[in-house]
Amino acid sequence: MPEVGVTYFAGTFVRHPLTMAVVHAALRHMRANPGLQEQVNTTAERLVDRLHALLAAEGFPMHIGRFGSLLKPEWTQEPAFGELFYYYLREAGVYAWDARPNYLTTAHGDTELDRIVEGFEYAVGQMKRGGFLDDVRPTAQLVTLASDRTSITVPSTESQREVWLADRFVAGNSLAYNEGLLLTLDGALDEDALRHALQTLLDRHESLRARFSRDGRRLVIDHHLELDLPVHDLSGLGEAERTAALERLCDEEMGRTFDLRRGPLIRFALARLDERRHRLLFIAHHAVCDGWSGAVLLTELGAVYSARVTGRAAELDPAPRYADYVAVERHFLESPVGQAHREYWLKQLHDAPQPPQLPPDRSPGPDPGLSAARVDVPVDAELVTRLRALGSAHGASLVATMLTGFAELFRRCTGQDDLVIGLAAAGQSFHGQGQLVGHCVNLLPLRLRLDTADGFADALAITRTALLDAYDHQGVSFGTLLPELELTPRRQSAAAGERRVQHRRARRRHRPRRSGCRLPHAGAAGRDLRVVHQRGRHRHVDGAGGQLPHRAVQRGAHPRLPGGLPRPAARRLRR
Known part of the structure; x- marks a missing residue:
């Protein structure tokens, strides 16, 4: 063996000196006869x-x-x-x-x-x-294996492994990762065209055919997944009974867990209300489909369905392969730029504060559970316009303004002026693969040090800078950083999901016009509180564990928002 450092070698860890000669001969042989x-x-x-x-x-x-x-x-x-x-x-x-x-x-x-x-x-x-x-x-599936049913195996991403671990090893956590869309379909429905469109989505996108290996470190992507679209005919019921039956159907489907190893990790159901009214329920596990992906799927579903009913071919670009995304992400993490992203976050979090102590309505008990509810807080267009103007006056976007208000609320509730807030970032946009379907979201641990802020304007400036820096370094997931952070036991449990706070913006593309789309609630959540604001319409507040109902958050809120903006009323939805 040569005593100098090896620049390149072919083969495995067995560095036999004949390896290069054998590989060279094999490549020449292959080139001679394609x-x-x-x-x-x-x-x-x-x-x-x-x-x-x-x-x-x-x-x-x-x-x-x-x-x-x-x-x-x-x-x-x-x-x-x-x-x-x-x-x-x-x-x-x-x-x-x-x-x-x-x-x-x-x-x-x-x-x-x-x-x-x-x-x-x-x-x-x-x-x-x-x-x-x-x-x-x-099972029937086992004895009807088709000869063309093949699969490929690719490494799962760090973000996917975070979800896999939480799903597998936190009791009752699986339902928290059910992502659901309920689509309102008005007008005469061509069910054959709908089935064709849904099957096209399954055929186009690898993540929709993916499942996990036993240890969660690999994705098994099946070559083909046959569409299963059960139809629930509710047309014979009265209006009230029909509404109740639809709610039960949504609750039942959202309450069914996925088997990450056996798959599939996506399912559909169609409810027929009458001849011209239908509801399409789409549910996927978060490990293979994120919010960005939902927007892509809705757009393609409409394009393929419309083309089918009009006798045209759908004009869609080839779908990006999730296997390619995994390779691109891995290459980035190993690159100098990826290492710089990692170092940025380690520097930000090396002395991270203790998790916030929000005032609960009652003692959580030994097993608080993961049951959850959602509160919708209407925000009218005039108030949104004023919020945008408030941010613009200080050189900040609406997102930064809302995030500052969110942080200020927690500052008042907890008395802490050093906060770490989870911020979701889409990997599709970061890696330039806007039409990719899969789990590509990274949770960015945005640290806001508001101890030096003298008023809302200062807090907004701090948030704006931190937000821009975070998006400049969004290529590394929080789970990748955890092993390198020196956390106290309490901070470790918080990082693992015991007490997490997340702020999320629902992008306009996630609610396409004319889609009639709403999100069923799974009744479970993987974090204690998540606030989602959607431009020009409303804001969601999700609470988990039965510990932080919206009263706990409202209790710390000032009667008036920054800049003299009145606080909107809130209504609590059922669990």
């Missing part, structure tokens, strides 16, 4: 077809993912002693290193394929005869 790749891919396809036929006939809960000549076995329902399958394969003369990727080469011909299939037959038989599948019940 048909080799196609030949190997065709061979791999034939092998996967044969294996899927065997697995389907035996009702064996396994799927072989294929990407070119790369083959990867995946359990669709893993038995308790699933590792034994690979021991049986090796016993039959087929070397397989557990569930790791396997490759075919030009050396694999029909004889080798026969031996591989025979090895699978032997391993499947041994698993069944040994009773190692007794804890697995084959």
